[in-house]
Amino acid sequence: MGSLYSEYRTWLHGLRAGSKLFGLVAAGLALFIFQSLWVLGAGAVLCAGVLASLGPATQPARRLLWAVLVAALLVAGFHVWMGSWQLGVASALRLFCASSLGVALTVTTRTGDLVAVLEWLLQPLRPLGVNPERLSLQLGLMLRFTEHFFIQWGKLDDAYRLRTGRGGGWRLVAPLAVHMLQTARRVADALFVRLGG
């Protein structure tokens, strides 16, 4: 299973993950401070330009971009219907800007780099019991088991189809959950053996 990161190299790939994340947050704040349709419109043109400059790199996120466009149009249409077209246009422009910058970040930044930034950002939460180093381990574990359980779901579905001739659908959730809980215990034991003290 891959991430939405694109291997097609663009100018944004060279920037550090932390800088891009900071830029996204700053842009997000600016979007909500400025009310003028002209400013927001100019911002939208800028964001569209950024996306266009990435070329084929946006390929993995095409679906998401489409969802953003539809959401922006629906929001605008809704407000126009309610009689406040300025609000509709402003909302749609903000939505487009924020989401397209988010996509630009996602397709040009490696998952590992973003995780490293997040680990650094989470450091202040240590007193609350958050352990940032465990993050990478947990993410890795989560991904490994997503693949494993997806395969497990497929096996349960095949077995159900053989018995009944139909797909299992929601009936597979319970046996999968039981299997997962049993696996969780075995994995915990394995982790404790390797990393325990």
Place this chain on the structure above:
Amino acid sequence: MTTLTRSSAQSLSTVALFAALMAVLGLVPKIDLPFGVPITLQSLGIMLAGCLLGGKRGLQSMALFLLAVAVGLPLLAGGRGGIGVFLLPSAGYLVGYALAAGVVGLLMGRLPAGSPKQAAVSALIAAVLGGVLFLHLLGIAGLMLIAQMPLAKAVMLDLAFVPGDLVKAVLCALVVHTVAKALPDWPLGGKSA
């Protein structure tokens, strides 16, 4: 990394595994209900995380899942992911995933679960209150904040998704019933053994 205690190894693995369950529920195709309406199963994952892991671990597993989505993994139903999804009008529901799992777990921990039947009823109550009511309140707040919808319209839009989620609450109760029978020593709602 500091060494793990047995209980932290247990919590680390169950949190990661339930985050994985959310991902799997997003990856499997839409399920067709008996009357032909397709629903995604992903919000079922929230209810299960709360009921089976308790408030704290349930919240952590959903937070881990959201983190994975935020760093660019396409784990939301429909193959969506990346930070961009947190800027869409549906972001209220996303953030609500973690908080709702916490509420479901909190409720499940306080409700009786002495027998599989009791556990199922408690799970249904917890899932409806936390996984449907609370989650949808947060979703509506998100619609109002991000899409700047007035309350009445946001509620109307939200109501379309309530029937599907109520069905999932029933499914959650059925799963908890099965788990209670298959693994009688599993601490439902995160209750200490």
